[in-house]
Amino acid sequence: MASKSLFLKSKALPKLTIGASARTGFPSAKPCTVPTSVVDWYIGKFSRLFFLLIVGLVSLFLATSYLYYHYQSQSRAAFEPALIDDQALTPASVFIKQSHLNFFSLFGKDKIYSLDSDEAHLGMVAFFNKDIQLKQTNQVATILPKSINQELFLVRKITENNDQSLHFFYQQRIDQLPVYGSFVQMHLKENGQFYGLQGSVIDDSQIPAALISEETAKAKAMEKANQEIKDGDLNIDRFEKLIFNKKILGIGSDDKNYLVLAVSISSQNLTKAPFAKKFFVDLETGEVIYEENLIDAALARYIYDYRTFSGNQVKLARGEGDPATGDADIDNGYDLLGEIYNYYLSKFDRKSYDNNDSPINSIVHINGSSCPNAWWNWGNNFLFVCDGMIAKDIMTHEFTHGVNNDLVYTYQSGALAESLSDILAVGLDDKNWTMGEDSILGVIRYLDDPTKATAYSHPQPDRLFSDYYRCSNTAESNNDYGDVHTNGGVVSKAFYLMVQGGEFNDCSIAGIGMTKALQIVYRYMTVYMTPTDNFKNVYDSMLQSCKDLFQEGSDTCVNVTKALRATELDQQPANEQKGALCLGVVKQKPVCDINPSLSPTTIPSGSVSPTEIVTVVPPISTPPTPTPELSCQATGSVVLDLKLRFQGVLKGSNPSLNGLKVFVNAVSHSGNKITGCGGFTADTSGLWLGKVYLNIPSEYLSEKYSLFIKGPKHLQKKVCDLSPSESLPGTYRCQVDKISLKEQVNNLDFSKITLLVGDLPLQDGITNSYDIALVTNNLSKTDPETLKKADLNLDGVVDTQDYSLVIAALSIRFDEQ
Template sequence: MKKKNVLPVAVLSSALFVGAFAPIQAHAVQPEQTPQVSTQSMAEKFEKSKGNKPIFVVEKQAEKQNASNAAAAVNHLKKNQEKYKIKNPKSNFKPGQVKKDDLGMTHVNLQQTKNGVPVEGSEVIVHYDEENTVQSVSGHFNHEVEEADISTEPTLSKTEALNKAKNEVDAPEEMSYTPTSELVIYPYNDASQLAYKVNVNFLGKDPGNWFVFVDAKSGQVIDKYNALMHANGFRSATASGLGVLGDHRKLHITHKNDKTDNLKGTQFYLYDNSHDNLDGIYTYDMKNQWGGEDFQLPGVLYSNNSASFKDDYDRAAVDAHYNSEQVYDYFLEEHDRNSLDGEGMAIKSSVHYGQDYNNAFWNGEQMTYGDGDGEFFISLSAGLDVAAHEMTHGVTSNSANLQYRFQSGALNEAFSDIFGALVDEEDWEIGEDIMGEDARQSGRTSLRSLSNPDKYAVGAEYVSYGDGSGMYPTHMDEYYDLPLSLDNGGVHINSSIINHAAYLTGEQIGKDKLGQIYYRALTVYLTPTSDFSHARQALIQSAVDIYGEGSTEAEATESGLNQVGITE
């Protein structure tokens, strides 16, 4: 009988650990001679009420286009509007990003709008091959919004919406980042409403990166969710340091003479400016504070009076700094991606967050690591896979931007886990280097396992929503149909199904090829409301793009998904 080991309550939050709209719930592929099982989940019911329908059409047009740009993409949709069931594409879409990849393909993003106002979660991507021929069309389009008569003139001011959102989530007066607000059409509970989408980001013992939707007419809060994702004058120099587990680290740092303080003299900083076209890698010290009026994230730039960072207090910072560079190098070397946004944005980490904080998170801007309680967890920056997990959230935020709830949120978490296991090549576990002695003695030797997800138990409050086993799922017939109030609808729990599919594929074709396929799906085909079924199509198409139709890699990708019950 399996021993059920449950994480302590302190880590059941929407960060790296357990505490996202999905159009159509993936159906389960069962073993031979077993009836197929399908589940209409809470996420599916929610999405169906919105009329947000997935599009994934693979087709080669008879004639190539003169160009692969926004105008050509809209014209393609207009010529094929009966096939896609999209009326008036020219008035329904706002041109977005146009990207050309290393296969010579061009991808044109189109944002659905209503009278010029963006429709939340509805994007379509037209994909062109190197000869400007349409290869496929993917994304989501909301037909109900298209047909509805919706006024797009707000009666509520942006300031009023901001204040209502801040009150709704008990935001402090002083916040790390200025709140943002934009007008959107928000489909929710069988209706589509004009709303302000407000982002409120703050620290404390219970930090939040909240998205709050405020009705632009009545001022009522329609919906909310916490997207906190758990999991000059300087001269370049090199330094040495000791990591949390005693590893000797070679560090890229900078130094300068502090002329304002003669007692300090030359100071050495965990600021790496050695990479071309990168705004730098920075590691900060939160000094075991939670962030407040007098001390905000990211804290103070970590410094020392020598190039040797070997004191006990330094170790968390040493690992955060070292691991950030390792993850940066992985994405640059394997995927030609320059930093998390692909354009050289600064990579920032903060260590010593709070006291005994058993978590790490990506807050939409940077990585933040707690020190752990020393019993169940040690300093969370010790894990290379943890750093890769959090930084991949940054990649996702700057590409597919998967909504952090239900199946899209589970995909968000899964891609972070998968790239965590790809960057940390040694195994298929996540977080094995951050577990404390109490955790290990209880049998909890990692946070999650891609190879054997069901060796760990979920929290007691989740059990009744699954198949009764109480373990992390490996197959769609073990799917947890969770409400949004629990784990944001299962973002950490149901992610293990995608994790296991990646493991099964990776065992057949190797981690390098697996990374190429999953990276392409994330950055080319997935959109904010993609679900498991859409991910299946995106992953298989990505394998076909890179390795060819009928290739071993494409077959292995499909096989991995089939074995966990994700079928068309």
């Protein structure tokens, strides 16, 4: 056979002889020769193909494994519960699990849970797609099962601080029907820190079938209304199908879900006592199982004159922009509504009672058996005023009922509605602490001393366990719906003590002033208040509002706490509408021996209004109130020999670095606080060296401490480790008080963490538009006075480097607490 390759041509190829196999014993055949290069070629080709095949298979296996385990981890994460550790919660947090009811008010010292996404809305979707659980010492309890989370519908959102702080408000709905009085509120602050979760929900989705028609239910409601008022010329204003549960309202132990038709009925005959009620008719039996009173004893004002009433019509007497009529009640009512509108707008940035610039309607010159009186009708949002009742505080009180109209008007939530209306009224009419003094009735209530009786009102309680606190077993019209006008005195007295201070119930309170107190109350009303709030909710949420505005541990919040404890609001059982005294709770002595742990802070500019989206931006023109100047002592039982690093100072060649004052607060685990300061100088590497002298009694040296350090242009830093360190400037966080102090010298090297600039003189504990403006308005200046305020890196000129530093500080923003 000719030796010819089918693939290669070669003249001198080596031969490979293939003969008979020695093992077979066959005779040798004629030798067949194959070129070795052909074999090599085949071997090389198939080796490469085999190698590529193996690589491909391995790659496919690795990719499949990665996708499988990634999917599995995501699936596990999706099904794993959202676990909130009670160690992250404030002592005031509460969780109550009853039959078919979960009630919770959880606020964190910092954050209570890390959302799965940096995008708040995506993180919330993932959060509510899990079972939400609370990890307690010996058990794990489910707060919100996933099944309930799918029943929550967003009804309102508030944003603050350029969309950094978010508040979401949800209502529970079962089969698209609202659960009356249910709610869930979620609170996030800067950088998406999830710090608060409130709610009251039912975990029973069983709903009875409707056995009667809506028309029959409306007839049942009208029949009930006619039993209560004769010749009232009644009218159905609105009706709505709801799920009703008495237990979620805190008005009884019945935890059954009722399918009801809520029918709002009001009287058109204003010559008789005002009448407007909501009747809850059971669609299974036709019985009225609950009734709720709707009467509370851009600017558009419309004043109607009741004397023109004819055929269910009343004529407009004066509209927005119309000239004066010459009638005192019409014109004074018109002017007062304008003053009230501007009060809410200027103080709280609120536009009308609903913050939607709805027209303000009022009917004056009412006379008859309902007078003398004034009331806000939640059914049609009209303010009704009898002759002789046009007074600033009375009209502000009634207007405020339109602001807080979410509150259920029975027992403590109804008493809260009355008290808040009084509080906002004295905020405008602030020449005294009385209500109604300019009306024909004279004084009807005293906020400074609610126990004073008047010709038209009972003595009110000034604390939760007062003998004047009234206990009613039912909430009916004949007992003022659970004595709402009487028991509100407790909250009113607490507000008076917040503003004025004083000695009360073995507590010594320093007043914080009207402006701060109103900001706290209004924030509570618009951010944290829920329809079924009782006095314990007031205590918890007022403190959270104060913490939001003025920082926990500040003088302001300490005295707010004292005022609320002095009136015993903290001793009301959670989720109970009847008073602690009525429930047989044993009174405890108020705990008011608490001390501030932070330097005072000023009231923030701007406010929060309950619109769909609210943005709060402090005006640049408003300078802060300065931190009080302290002289630094040169002696003390404890000496802190500190080494510090301040942001932006890279070297110490500038003579202006010498003699800068640094403040230090040493706060023990039990809350004992000692304040001092010292002069610091910088070495050539930019580290600051100095001593701070503190007088700490020897009996307190056994405790562990945290140190709060604040430089002359810097945000306060909390340090609780002897050798703190961080990977990036500003990322160190104090967890547990660990610093032990001794008499004489304590050498403390904190140079491995950076104290951030941003809070410029005059210091107020926050980096905001004032600090930014102080830099931008002084760019390129080198005079000593300007450098003292706005030269952040101490290089002798105010420039873009200083601007960059103060902008970066906005990511931290506040003094650490």
